[in-house]
Amino acid sequence: MLESTNFTYKNNRLYCEDVSVDEIVRQVGTPVYIYSKSYFKDRYTEFTNAFNSINHTIFYAAKSNFNLSVIKTFLDLGSGVDVNSEGELIRALKAGATPDKIILTGVGKTAREIKLGLEHDVLMIKAESEEEVYLINDIASQIHKIARVALRVNPDVDAQTHPYISTGLAENKFGKSVEDALEVYSKEKELSNVRFTGIDMHIGSQIVTIDPFIEAIEKLKEVHKIVTSFDVHIEHFDIGGGIGVKYKDETPFTIKEFANAIIPKLSTCGCDILFEPGRFLTANAGALIVEVLYTKKNSSKNFLVVDGAMTDLLRPSIYGSYHHVVPVTVYSNRENRIYDVVGPVCESGDFLAKNRELQEGRQNDYYAVMSAGAYAMVMASNYNARRRAPEVLVDGSSFKVVRSRETFDYLLYDESV
Numbered sequence: 001m002l003e004s005t006n007f008t009y010k011n012n013r014l015y016c017e018d019v020s021v022d023e024i025v026r027q028v029g030t031p032v033y034i035y036s037k038s039y040f041k042d043r044y045t046e047f048t049n050a051f052n053s054i055n056h057t058i059f060y061a062a063k064s065n066f067n068l069s070v071i072k073t074f075l076d077l078g079s080g081v082d083v084n085s086e087g088e089l090i091r092a093l094k095a096g097a098t099p100d101k102i103i104l105t106g107v108g109k110t111a112r113e114i115k116l117g118l119e120h121d122v123l124m125i126k127a128e129s130e131e132e133v134y135l136i137n138d139i140a141s142q143i144h145k146i147a148r149v150a151l152r153v154n155p156d157v158d159a160q161t162h163p164y165i166s167t168g169l170a171e172n173k174f175g176k177s178v179e180d181a182l183e184v185y186s187k188e189k190e191l192s193n194v195r196f197t198g199i200d201m202h203i204g205s206q207i208v209t210i211d212p213f214i215e216a217i218e219k220l221k222e223v224h225k226i227v228t229s230f231d232v233h234i235e236h237f238d239i240g241g242g243i244g245v246k247y248k249d250e251t252p253f254t255i256k257e258f259a260n261a262i263i264p265k266l267s268t269c270g271c272d273i274l275f276e277p278g279r280f281l282t283a284n285a286g287a288l289i290v291e292v293l294y295t296k297k298n299s300s301k302n303f304l305v306v307d308g309a310m311t312d313l314l315r316p317s318i319y320g321s322y323h324h325v326v327p328v329t330v331y332s333n334r335e336n337r338i339y340d341v342v343g344p345v346c347e348s349g350d351f352l353a354k355n356r357e358l359q360e361g362r363q364n365d366y367y368a369v370m371s372a373g374a375y376a377m378v379m380a381s382n383y384n385a386r387r388r389a390p391e392v393l394v395d396g397s398s399f400k401v402v403r404s405r406e407t408f409d410y411l412l413y414d415e416s417v
């Protein structure tokens, strides 16, 4: 049920590594996000080891969890960072990333974001339109830089994932078609301050079969071949992120299977292969701990009204995503019941789980909503003027609050009447 070996029960109490969740809750309160540092490290190591036979670099997709300590954990392992905005760029720098370990993504980068990336000399900017390439060229020329640019190619493949997180179909807003990308690459000589150093794709997220990756890589290889004939020197072949994880009963491929399938396709391209995993590294490192405020029954439904909400974990509300919910303390004398686990927000869409068989809940019990290491805190909001929850990083038998609970002063600091 836990999908993470780093959350386990000892004597019927939930632990993250060697720290009891109760202890964290006692000191920090709820709702609270808890992350296992060793899980981050193990997943990163598993990934990089699988690809050790080819030149590759992992650029951790900070959008999945941009806490500075999380980014720093990956940097310390040798990772780069994939950033999707100036905010994430600033975070990566603050966490200690050197610019040669940063790549800048984004379908709608502003001139300011592009300039910031260029001023910092990031390794590569991934452009998604011809207009963007020309803007990068103009800005680079104004500040006397040569921009290293990759074009994001939209290979028109079906990643077979939730439509909101599928990004590699022709109808999606991302990247340029193969034909259009080739045309843009062919213009390198007209661009005084752009060098095309990369080719890029990202076909979607939470992808659990390898075939869409293979199909897309084949298409990008064709592009690479043609682009090389234009005398454009591609150094980086970036296959993006998107590797799926287990939330419930998915059977995602292992990273070793992924490596075995794609290495033969990539080993001859003469490029450094870049990866941008987010969820794979972070999702099952974390849990959101909530407290039961009230239990109640309406019509035929049992509810656990908890202090965590869609503002803390939006995924169930917007994608209908499943996250395991487990008790922080297991009581042997309690029966199971079917519950909806709902938050305090004024919407019926505010739920964390529906129709779940759970140990009978009572007021002040704690539950852990699992797989909350990716796309949880980063998608949190202040709706209903709720303060965003703190984040705790567990390392062996110790833990640290790596972002504290927001204060009301923080919520109100820039407003006036």
Ligand code: LLP
Pocket (backbone or CB within 6 Å): 061, 063, 064, 082, 105, 165, 202, 204, 205, 206, 240, 241, 242, 243, 276, 277, 278, 279, 280, 315, 319, 374, 375
């Ligand atoms: N690279 C690019 C260009 C991306 O857009 C993304 C994710 C990644 C890498 C990392 O993808 P990952 O390895 O984490 O699948 N909020 C959604 C997920 C949105 C993903 C957006 N892009 C969710 O909660 O499922």
